[in-house]
Amino acid sequence: MKLGLVFDLRNPARWHRPVEHVYGWALDLCAEADRLGIGGLWMSEHHRFTDGYLPQPLTFAAAVAARTKRATIGTSVMQPALRVPAQLAEEAAVVDILSGGRLALGVGAGYRVPEFELFGVDRGQRFARTESCVVEIRRMWADGTVTPAPVQRDIPFWGGFYGPRGARLAGRLGMGLLYLSRSRFQTYAEALVAAGHPIGTAKVSGLMPIILADDPERAFHEIAPHLAHQQDTYAFHEVEGTGEPVPPPVDPAALVRTGPDGQPPRFQVLTPADAAAYLRARSDGLPVEHLLLWATIAAMPEHLAQRHVELVCGELTTLLGATS
Numbered sequence: 001m002k003l004g005l006v007f008d009l010r011n012p013a014r015w016h017r018p019v020e021h022v023y024g025w026a027l028d029l030c031a032e033a034d035r036l037g038i039g040g041l042w043m044s045e046h047h048r049f050t051d052g053y054l055p056q057p058l059t060f061a062a063a064v065a066a067r068t069k070r071a072t073i074g075t076s077v078m079q080p081a082l083r084v085p086a087q088l089a090e091e092a093a094v095v096d097i098l099s100g101g102r103l104a105l106g107v108g109a110g111y112r113v114p115e116f117e118l119f120g121v122d123r124g125q126r127f128a129r130t131e132s133c134v135v136e137i138r139r140m141w142a143d144g145t146v147t148p149a150p151v152q153r154d155i156p157f158w159g160g161f162y163g164p165r166g167a168r169l170a171g172r173l174g175m176g177l178l179y180l181s182r183s184r185f186q187t188y189a190e191a192l193v194a195a196g197h198p199i200g201t202a203k204v205s206g207l208m209p210i211i212l213a214d215d216p217e218r219a220f221h222e223i224a225p226h227l228a229h230q231q232d233t234y235a236f237h238e239v240e241g242t243g244e245p246v247p248p249p250v251d252p253a254a255l256v257r258t259g260p261d262g263q264p265p266r267f268q269v270l271t272p273a274d275a276a277a278y279l280r281a282r283s284d285g286l287p288v289e290h291l292l293l294w295a296t297i298a299a300m301p302e303h304l305a306q307r308h309v310e311l312v313c314g315e316l317t318t319l320l321g322a323t324s
Helices: 019-036 057-067 085-098 113-118 123-143 164-172 182-194 216-239 272-283 302-320
Strands: 002-007 040-043 072-078 103-107 157-159 176-178 204-208 210-212 268-270 288-294
Touching: 002 019, 002 072, 002 302, 019 040, 019 057, 019 302, 040 057, 040 288, 057 072, 057 085, 072 157, 072 288, 085 103, 085 123, 103 123, 113 123, 123 164, 157 164, 164 176, 164 182, 176 182, 204 272, 210 272, 210 288, 210 302, 216 268, 216 302, 268 272, 272 288, 272 302, 288 302
Parallel strands: 002 040, 002 288, 040 072, 072 103, 103 157, 157 176, 176 204, 204 288, 210 268
Antiparallel strands: none
């Protein structure tokens, strides 16, 4: 199992910094995490977010590839439905070459109306387009339709889907499931076997909403406004263009409480020891390959992000016996 960090490069107006600093600091953090032995560095994607959310993860991944030597470089997730398969096949191959064969492609179907409008794509076809794009990319790499070929013969694909339809899609295409859920894993595994893939190829990964700190209570007070921004913008942009009402602002304190039916908190600041216990319980019995954590939450103080990365690469990696 590998531990990974996810980057979205948000730059909210409330804490705005020169964008070249945001990108440069994130690259420096990736290089430092790679030096410390992180298992993976993953880039997310959204378009037309008010805080400048990273729109082109493979472009940034190419820069990460040039600054690192060991870590998996992945997308968590990018949206193939918004792209032409040949373009994505070529861009991914270049990143795989620059990284010496370290690329992993986490893909999702997308959901935001303005993003599909921006690219002139029918949102209702997002699952079909995602599936056909993955199939086409694999074919193009295999038969040499695009050149140069990636270093890896089979670049790993991961399906970042929350619902049962996406879990079945990931299984049917023989991808890993980039969502840590026992019920979704069952759906995914059944589809995997039904499509003729060996059950032994089943694998899962997932984004765990955890930040590590030496003093979690103190750190949470500093992180709380950034967490509120993250959650409120996700909620706003999810309904944007749908005509649905915007949800009320979140209470960050409510996010760290256990749910009414015993569901885990939606966000936690933990010590490495507590995080290790929680992650073991969440992943027990599942074929987990990657556990991902946010590198930073919406421009939270850099000293907290830096310490978080140090604790992930050090104590948490040791406690979980994770690999680089």
